[in-house]
Amino acid sequence: MDDEAELDAIYRRYGPMVVRRCRRLLRDDADAWDVAQEVFVRVVRHWGRLDHRYPSSLLFRIATNLSLNRLRDRRHEPALPGDEVLHRIARREDLDAPLLLDRLFRRHPESTRTMAVMHHVDGMTLEQVARECGLSVSGVRKRLRRLRETLVTEVS
Amino acid sequence: MTSDVSTDGVQDWLLERYRLDELPDAERLQVQEALARDADLRERLDDLDLSSEALLRQHPPAQLVASLRDRRRSGGERAVRPALRGWTPLAATAVVTASLVGMALWYPWPATRQDADVTRVKGLAPYLLLYRKAATEVERLPSAALARPHDVVQLAYQAGARRYGVILSVDGRGVVTRHLPVHGTQSAPLTSGRPVALTQSYELDDAPGFERFLLVTADEPFTVTAVEDALRRQHASLGAAANERRLDLPDSMDQFSLVVKKEPSR
Numbered sequence: 212m213d214d215e216a217e218l219d220a221i222y223r224r225y226g227p228m229v230v231r232r233c234r235r236l237l238r239d240d241a242d243a244w245d246v247a248q249e250v251f252v253r254v255v256r257h258w259g260r261l262d263h264r265y266p267s268s269l270l271f272r273i274a275t276n277l278s279l280n281r282l283r284d285r286r287h288e289p290a291l292p293g294d295e296v297l298h299r300i301a302r303r304e305d306l307d308a309p310l311l312l313d314r315l316f317r318r319h320p321e322s323t324r325t326m327a328v329m330h331h332v333d334g335m336t337l338e339q340v341a342r343e344c345g346l347s348v349s350g351v352r353k354r355l356r357r358l359r360e361t362l363v364t365e366v367s
Numbered sequence: 368m369t370s371d372v373s374t375d376g377v378q379d380w381l382l383e384r385y386r387l388d389e390l391p392d393a394e395r396l397q398v399q400e401a402l403a404r405d406a407d408l409r410e411r412l413d414d415l416d417l418s419s420e421a422l423l424r425q426h427p428p429a430q431l432v433a434s435l436r437d438r439r440r441s442g443g444e445r446a447v448r449p450a451l452r453g454w455t456p457l458a459a460t461a462v463v464t465a466s467l468v469g470m471a472l473w474y475p476w477p478a479t480r481q482d483a484d485v486t487r488v489k490g491l492a493p494y495l496l497l498y499r500k501a502a503t504e505v506e507r508l509p510s511a512a513l514a515r516p517h518d519v520v521q522l523a524y525q526a527g528a529r530r531y532g533v534i535l536s537v538d539g540r541g542v543v544t545r546h547l548p549v550h551g552t553q554s555a556p557l558t559s560g561r562p563v564a565l566t567q568s569y570e571l572d573d574a575p576g577f578e579r580f581l582l583v584t585a586d587e588p589f590t591v592t593a594v595e596d597a598l599r600r601q602h603a604s605l606g607a608a609a610n611e612r613r614l615d616l617p618d619s620m621d622q623f624s625l626v627v628k629k630e631p632s633r
Contacts, residue, residue, distance in 0.1 A: 218435065219428040227419035228383045230426065235379070244426060245511075248434055255435065265389045271380065281509070334378045 222251060225267060229274045236278035236328070246281050250274045268343055275325045318361055323354045330355060377401050377408055386415055493527040493584045494623045495534070496562060512627045516573040522546060522580065523564040526557035529584035529621060533594050534565070539576015539629070541602045543595050546580075554589050575629060579610050582623040589620070 229250050233243035250273050326344055329335045330351075337355075341348045377385075377398055384390045385398040402408050497508040500519040508514065522534060524547070531554040534547035546565060548555035557563075571578075583594050597614040605612065610626045 215432045215436070219432055222428045222431050223423065224387065226426070226428070226431065227415075227422040228387065230422050231379075231383070231418065247426075248431060251431060252435060265384075267384055267387050267389045271383075333380050335380070 218251065218255065221254065221266070225270050226251075228267060229270055232271060232274040233278050236275065237281060242281055243278075246277045247274065249277050253277075272325060272343060275328055276321055279321070279324050279328065319354075319358055323358055326351055326354055327358055377411075382408075382412060382415060386412060492623070493529050493532065493557075493582055493621050494525050495580055495582045495625045496523040496525070497521070497580060497625055497627065498523070500568070508627055510625050510627070513630045514571055514578070514627045515630050516571050518571045519568055520571065521564060521568040523562045524557070524582055525562040526559045526584065527621075528559070530557060530559075530586055531555065531588050532557045532582060532584040533589075533591050534580065534582050535595060535598055536578055536580045537598050537602050538574055538578050539607065540574060541599065541606075543599050543602075545591065545595065548591065552590055552592060554583075554585070554591060557584065571629070573631075575631075577607060577610065577626055577628055579624060579626045581614070581625075583614070583616065583620050584623075585620045587619075 226247065230243055230247045233246045233250075234240065237243050237246065250270060253273050254270065322344060326340050329340045329343060330337065335343065337348050337351050340346075341351045344351065346354075381390070381394065381398060385395060388395075390398065402412065497512075498505050498521045499508050499514065500521075508520065514520070524532065524534060526532065532547065533545070533554045536544045536546060538544075546567070549567075581594075581598060594614065594616065597616055601609040601612060601614055610624065613622050613624075616622065
C-alpha cells in the first residue's frame with residue numbers, strides 16, 4: 212500500500228480510535244502518538260493481510276500489542292534525583308527488578324498478553340477475544356489459564 | 368485491573384466499533400438497543416465524534432503521511448559514509464565520557480523488538496539497558512527513544528546464561544565503537560546474576576542519524592574483531608536498514624540490539 216492517499220483515508224477513519232486506544236493503555240499523549248504512528252507503519256507493511264471486512268479489529272489488536280511493548284520498555288525507568296545519578300546507576304542494587312516480568316513475558320507469546328488485556332481490561336468475553344485473535348474459545352481459555360498459573364508461580 | 372465496562376454494559380471498544388460500523392449484526396443490534404434507551408451512552412458516542420475531530424486537528428493525516436514518508440526515506444536511502452569520528456572520551460569524575468554519534472529518524476523500534484524476540488536462550492536471554500542522565504534524574508531509554516547531542520548515557524548488560532560478550536555500537540555514519548571490552552582482542556568475561564553497568568558513561572555528539580548498540584554473547588570466548596567486522600560490513604552494505612538485521616555470526620552466539628534515534632540539538 213504505497214498510495215499515500217489511501218493511507219490518508221485509513222488514518223482519517225481509524226486514526227482517532229488507534230490514538231485513543233494507545234492513550235488508554237499508556238496514559239501519555241506523546242507516547243500514545245508515537246505508538247499510534249507505529250501502528251500505521253505496521254498497517255502499511257501488512258496491508259495485504261489486513262482483514263478488509265473489519266480493519267478496526269486488527270488495528271485495535273496491533274495498537275494494544277505495541278502499547279504493551281512500550282509499557283514493558285519503560286516500566287523500569289529509574290527516577291533518581293541528584294548529580295551523582297550515573298554513579299548511582301553503576302551501584303544500583305535493584306537492576307534485576309525487571310527479571311520477574313521479563314521471565315513472565317518471555318514464557319508467553321505476545322498475543323497472550325494482548326488477549327489478557329482484552330479480557331481483563333476491555334471486558335471482552337472469551338468468545339469476543341477468540342474472534343478478535345482468530346483462535347478458538349478453548350484456545351484462549353487455555354492461554355489465559357497458563358498465564359495465570361505462571362503469575363501465581365512467579366509471585367509465590 | 369478492572370474491566371472497562373460502562374453501566375449500560377457497552378464497553379469503549381464496542382462503541383468504537385459501532386461508530387465505525389464494523390460490528391457483527393448481533394452486537395450492532397445490541398448497541399443500537401442500548402443507545403435507544405440510554406442517554407448517557409448516546410452522549411458517549413457523541414463524545415467519540417468530538418474526540419475524533421479534535422485528534423484529527425491535533426494530528427492531521429498529512430502529519431502522519433509525512434512522518435511515514437520520512438521514516439521510509441531515511442531508512443532505505445541513506446548513504447553510509449565511512450567516518451573517522453567515534454566516541455570521544457571526556458573526563459568526568461570516575462567515569463570516562465565518550466562521544467556517541469548519530470541516531471536515525473528512521474523507526475528501528477519494531478526491528479529491534481524483532482531482534483530481541485528472535486534471541487532465544489534457555490532461561491534469561493542476554494540484553495542491554497541504556498540510561499540517560501536528565502537534569503535531576505536518570506531515565507531508561509527504550510528502543511527507538513529520541514536522544515540529542517550532549518546527552519550523557521550509560522550502558523548496562525544482563526548476561527543471562529552467557530559467559531562471554533562484546534558490546535559495540537554503530538552510528539549513522541557506519542562508525543563502529545567498542546564499549547566492552549575496551550581493550551584486547553578477545554570477548555570479555557561477563558558477570559552473571561544482576562545486570563551490570565559499564566564503568567564508562569558517554570556524551571552524545573552531534574552526528575546525525577541513529578546509534579545502534581549491540582550485545583553479542585556466547586558460551587566460549589570469541590574474537591572481538593569478528594563481530595566488529597560483521598557489524599561494519601552489514602552497515603556499509605545496508606545502511607540504517609541493517610538495524611533490522613542480525614549480524615552474520617554463528618548461531619551459537621546470541622545477539623541483542625537496541626537502537627535509539629537522534630534528534631538535532633535544541
